[in-house]
Amino acid sequence: MINKIKRWLPWAALIIALAAVPKVFGIYYMNFFITFAVFAVFSVSLNLLLGYTGLLSFGHAMYFGAGGYGTALALKYIWHLPLLPALSIGVLSAILLAMIVCPLVVRVGGTAFAMMHMAFAQLLYVIALKSRFITGGEDGLANFPIPPFSIPGVVSFTMEGAPSNFYFFAIIVLGASLWLMWFLTKTPFGQIQVGIRDNAKRIDYMGFKVTHAKAVVYIVSAAFAGVAGSVYAMFQNVVSPDGYLGLLVSFTPIINTMLGGIASFFGPVWGTAIYALIEEVIFRFTDRVELVVGIIFVLVIMYAPLGFSGLMLKLKFKWLMFKNKKMRQAV
Amino acid sequence: MNNILETKGLYHDFDGLQVLFDVNLQIREGECHAVIGPNGAGKTTLFNVITGTYKPSKGQVFFKGREITGMQPCDLCRLGIGRSFQITTTFSRLTTFQNLRMGILSKKGVRFNFFKRVDKMEEITRETDDLLRRINLMGERNFPVSALSYGKHRALEISLAMSTDPDLVLLDEFAAGMSRDETHNAVELIKKMTEGKTVVLIEHDMDVVFSLADRITVLHRGQILAVGTPQEIRQNQEVKDAYLGDLEVNAAC
Numbered sequence: 405m406i407n408k409i410k411r412w413l414p415w416a417a418l419i420i421a422l423a424a425v426p427k428v429f430g431i432y433y434m435n436f437f438i439t440f441a442v443f444a445v446f447s448v449s450l451n452l453l454l455g456y457t458g459l460l461s462f463g464h465a466m467y468f469g470a471g472g473y474g475t476a477l478a479l480k481y482i483w484h485l486p487l488l489p490a491l492s493i494g495v496l497s498a499i500l501l502a503m504i505v506c507p508l509v510v511r512v513g514g515t516a517f518a519m520m521h522m523a524f525a526q527l528l529y530v531i532a533l534k535s536r537f538i539t540g541g542e543d544g545l546a547n548f549p550i551p552p553f554s555i556p557g558v559v560s561f562t563m564e565g566a567p568s569n570f571y572f573f574a575i576i577v578l579g580a581s582l583w584l585m586w587f588l589t590k591t592p593f594g595q596i597q598v599g600i601r602d603n604a605k606r607i608d609y610m611g612f613k614v615t616h617a618k619a620v621v622y623i624v625s626a627a628f629a630g631v632a633g634s635v636y637a638m639f640q641n642v643v644s645p646d647g648y649l650g651l652l653v654s655f656t657p658i659i660n661t662m663l664g665g666i667a668s669f670f671g672p673v674w675g676t677a678i679y680a681l682i683e684e685v686i687f688r689f690t691d692r693v694e695l696v697v698g699i700i701f702v703l704v705i706m707y708a709p710l711g712f713s714g715l716m717l718k719l720k721f722k723w724l725m726f727k728n729k730k731m732r733q734a735v
Numbered sequence: 736m737n738n739i740l741e742t743k744g745l746y747h748d749f750d751g752l753q754v755l756f757d758v759n760l761q762i763r764e765g766e767c768h769a770v771i772g773p774n775g776a777g778k779t780t781l782f783n784v785i786t787g788t789y790k791p792s793k794g795q796v797f798f799k800g801r802e803i804t805g806m807q808p809c810d811l812c813r814l815g816i817g818r819s820f821q822i823t824t825t826f827s828r829l830t831t832f833q834n835l836r837m838g839i840l841s842k843k844g845v846r847f848n849f850f851k852r853v854d855k856m857e858e859i860t861r862e863t864d865d866l867l868r869r870i871n872l873m874g875e876r877n878f879p880v881s882a883l884s885y886g887k888h889r890a891l892e893i894s895l896a897m898s899t900d901p902d903l904v905l906l907d908e909f910a911a912g913m914s915r916d917e918t919h920n921a922v923e924l925i926k927k928m929t930e931g932k933t934v935v936l937i938e939h940d941m942d943v944v945f946s947l948a949d950r951i952t953v954l955h956r957g958q959i960l961a962v963g964t965p966q967e968i969r970q971n972q973e974v975k976d977a978y979l980g981d982l983e984v985n986a987a988c
């Protein structure tokens with residue numbers, strides 16, 4: 405019983421803290437936190453491919469963009485579309501796109517996989533840029549209506565002009581996404597995924613279909629990148645090629661993941677926080693944020709290839725060794 | 736007796752380099768069959784075309800009377816074929832327990848399950864622990880595989896092939912690089928684990944071959960040179976000239 409309480413206590417504390425953010429910190433930090441949560445989910449979705457299955461994509465923005473553009477286009481062109489269907493359309497666009505390209509990409513790995521995605525993402529970028537009549541071209545789409553969250557006859561929360569309502573909506577959707585992805589890694593299917601990263605040949609010889617498993621992970625990863633993109637589009641109330649499909653958008657989750665650690669589920673979440681904090685701090689001293697981030701990135705890859713969580717694990721190990729030694733000396 | 740595995744007129748080449756010529760292998764149900772031959776004879780390639788790593792360039796493979804030529808390794812595993820590799824092929828970053836659990840999951844048909852935490856599947860955990868006990872790796876249950884000693888790592892390799900409970904197991908040089916003690920343990924492990932199964936093994940150590948095999952096929956330059964009981968093979972003049980002579984197998988064995 406006590407154990408159970410102990411286990412749930414941190415989670416309860418976290419939920420209370422999250423619920424208190426709008427009241428305690430105000431709108432600036434609320435927005436900061438939504439952005440953080442969006443990129444945390446986006447980065448973890450990338451890490452499902454990178455850390456858990458061993459596939460590096462240089463074009464994960466294509467799914468973030470599909471989610472963002474899907475939702476934005478739906479809200480713009482479908483009259484009185486409710487909130488959840490708008491979110492679903494974004495996610496389904498990402499899933500659909502993933503289903504179209506997955507037969508091709510799951511057969512390759514390594515560099516081919518990475519570069520193919522860069523090409524796909526650039527292709528979408530150009531399409532978004534050139535089909536000006538639908539996507540608004542360079543300027544993108546803006547000022548589409550954000551419908552209220554409503555269960556007819558039960559409740560209705562307006563989203564426009566009520567930032568804390570949107571905050572709760574975003575945090576619940578993104579929190580649930582994180583939990584779902586975490587749960588997936590703990591299922592038998594998650595084990596197969598890890599097995600593929602470690603030794604795809606053995607997985608094949610043990611009776612699991614490697615390409616099928618890769619395809620499923622790929623689609624799941626795309627779906628959650630789509631969730632992140634869709635929520636971000638509603639949050640910013642604008643989508644544009646550079647903000648949703650550009651190269652930088654593809655590289656952000658990679659950097660987050662490398663900073664935080666590819667070998668752990670929550671690594672990318674840490675990485676997103678670290679990246680955001682670094683940016684916040686550096687911005688006060690210089691405009692050349694990318695330069696400093698770049699240098700930090702190189703240092704991390706050279707000296708802490710498993711990122712922040714790898715470092716923490718190492719420290720924990722050292723601490724245990726140290727305690728052990730002290731105990732032995734005491735005896 | 737029934738042949739559980741049969742190849743008919745099997746040929747294989749790597750971009751023109753002929754490696755297998757008209758191989759007609761017959762493996763009887765329940766026997767332990769050794770494939771021997773000098774390095775480069777094509778033994779591993781023969782395993783590879785049987786288990787689906789490569790498609791043979793010509794010929795057919797039959798398992799339990801059904802043609803399996805060119806089928807994928809995962810499908811063959813589901814039909815009941817297990818295999819270990821000359822080069823250790825394990826999940827190096829997972830623990831011994833997690834490695835073997837993969838096999839138990841596969842055996843139970845638990846593959847694309849997204850709804851239950853694998854740690855909470857008690858039957859799977861119990862069976863994996865049973866297997867760990869049977870192969871004497873319970874002490875290394877939670878070690879990452881990369882921390883295992885060479886002998887234990889190879890024992891795990893063999894056990895992975897067996898973990899899906901196949902009817903036919905192919906073992907490629909399971910004792911390669913092992914010390915005498917480790918080899919002895921591995922032979923005991925195989926005897927224990929393969930009861931009631933059909934085994935095909937590639938092995939260089941003649942003591943091991945003669946202690947395990949019911950029948951032997953000698954492969955030489957991609958062709959079958961001789962098939963027979965250990966007695967017959969030992970007395971076969973052609974085999975002596977081509978192979979056994981090199982190894983200086985003494986007459987005492």
Ligand SMILES: Nc1ncnc2c1ncn2[C@@H]1O[C@H](COP(=O)(O)OP(=O)(O)O)[C@@H](O)[C@H]1O
Binds near residue numbers: 778
């Ligand atoms: N993937 C490959 N590509 C090209 N040649 C290969 C390949 N695998 C094996 N060979 C060649 O096929 C021959 C047989 O190899 P192999 O089957 O590994 O022999 P064995 O296992 O009997 O020692 C060798 O000459 C080897 O060089």
Ligand SMILES: [Mg+2]
Binds near residue numbers: 778780821
């Ligand atoms: Mg070989």
